[in-house]
Amino acid sequence: MVKKTDFLKKFLKPLSKYKAILLILFMIFLIHLPFLNQAFHIDDTYFFSVAKQILRDPLHPFSFKINWDGKERMAFDFSGSPPLSEYYLAIIMKFFGESESVLHFSMIIYTIIVSLCLYILGKRFTRYPLFCAILTLSTPAFLVMAHTIMLDIPSFALFLVSITSFIYGFDKDDNFLLVCSGIFCGLAALIKYNTLLLIPLSILYSFTQKGKWDKRILYLSIGFIIFLIYSYYLFITYGGLHFSRAASFVFLPKNFLKILLYFIALSSYIGGSTIIPISLIFVSFFLTKNRLGYYIVFIISLLIGVFAKYRLGFNIAGSYLLSFFIFAFISFFYTIFRENSNIFSLKNKWVNDNIFLFFWIIGIICFHTLVAFVAVRFILYLIPPIAILFYRLLEKNLESRFINIVSIITIVLTCSLGLLVSWSDSLYANVYRDFSYRFAVPFKTKENNLWYAGHWGFQFYMDKQNFFHLENFSTLPKKGDILVIATRPEPEILHLDLMKRLRLIEIVRYTTFLPIRTMNDESHAGFYSSSSRKKFTFLPFSFSSSILEEFIIYEVIQ
Secondary structure, eight states: OOOHHHHHHHHHHHHHHHHHHHHHHHHHHHHHGGGTOOOTTHHHHHHHHHHHHHHTTOOOOSSEESSSSSSEEEEEGGGGSSSSHHHHHHHHHHHSSOOOHHHHHHHHHHHHHHHHHHHHHHHHOEEEEEEEEHHHHHHHHHHHHHOOOOSSSHHHHHHHHHHHHHHHHHTTTTTTHHHHHHHHHHHHTTOOOOGGGGGHHHHHHHHHHHHHGGGGGGGGHHHHHHHHHHHHHHHHHHHHHHHHHHHHHSSSOOOOHHHHHHHHHHHHHHHHHSSSSSHHHHHHHHSSSSOHHHHHHHHHHHHHHHHHHHHHHOHHHHHHHHHHHHHHHHHHHHHHHHHHHHHHHHHHHHHHHHHHHHHHHHHHHHHHHTSSSSGGGGGGGGHHEEEEEEEEHHHHHHHHHHHHHHHHHHHHHHHHHHHHHHHHHHHHHHHHHHHIIIIIGGGGOOOOOOEEEHHHHHHHHHHHHHEOOTTOOOOOOTTOOEEEEEESSSSOOHHHHHHHTTTEEEEEOOOOOEEEEEEEEETTTTOOOSSSSSOOOOSSSSESSSSSSEEEEEOOOO
């Protein structure tokens, strides 16, 4: 009887793992299928253009012209990332077509990779790997980006494959896994350069585990060699270092105030679009024994809200929401620090793991406070250590039955918020497709040209109708032509002479019943960028009933 029981336990143990993976896969398709037909959005347009160029000439991915910053020029001159992900898109487009549904469905493979890595990585650091994986997949930051064809989810997927392979390879002294880590580090760098942070992150892990230099770190040189080889290819092809050009858009001169503003934006983005803020605050408050520091963080968060109200132009609702998001993250961060500083010991594996996860977060934050702008997609790399530390705090302070209750509530709330924000963003993305098909086309005749000003998804659908993209300060439109301006996606700057020749025909406004905004100057929502030409938008999303978009249609009268 004992042997039979032991056999059943051994059989059910791997079976439960497979059930967990099946549950994750079921959730992936459940939360992604409703968004397959979402319109191409924000930077989707640029990456789609690179994929089209690859289909024309696979060896010269940046050898085409595009107006992406107000003036038409070669893509290589302002491209900020390598094109490995676009090669994947090109293959899909070649064999399955270019529709929104096809390309969005093709991106689910990256979400599956992310989920499996999160589950495996979670098993290394916590007894709740399934909850860690599901919680990460449920966050607004991940869900919104997973419904695009941008580079963030693909780079995040390879980033996780690399760091997971390194951690397990290092722990088990498995050379195969360490080689895989180096290879995927290089492949990740061929999607986005910032994934090279894998190198210092892996070095950090080796030091927290061994406390000294370990030669196994040298496996990471495989990734760096891959990066150098491709950089050399781009150099001989285009006569310039692509990495340095990309860095020129990122590492701009900054003063202390600007760095502080970026930190405020990152704190808001992390507190508002990772784990539901209520759960972060709950864990921080009830697990902090000495609450003086907790109350100090609360006061600092309120003062930041006051600063946003009177110096950055935030309204009252926006300033309160900003304070709430910042308080959620910094209080949680403070709690993690307190929990570990009291028992600091390099001989304690639990503490060493926490140090690694803690500095994983700090390193990413420090790096992105130096970039040209801040966006929610930049914090994807932070979500795994935050989710893992969340559960390590729960494990240390609560019984299993309470952890299960907290987990279910947290996941339900986080996923609900993530789906609402994704739905709102999808409604916003679809505006540009709808307008270009329903409103813009009737203004085009055989006698005139239709011009437009604006980028992002608006650019994709207007180009698809063969309309003309106006450049900054252009005076090309002639009498009888039509000019359409989308007010939100950074429209081109109009020449004064052209403005004098315009007559307003119509203003088309899009609204929605869903009171959530992801890109909205009026309510300071800036999911894809922390600032616009008009103001700082330091909220990952906002609650507002303001219009989604406003299109202004002019006729050139002279």
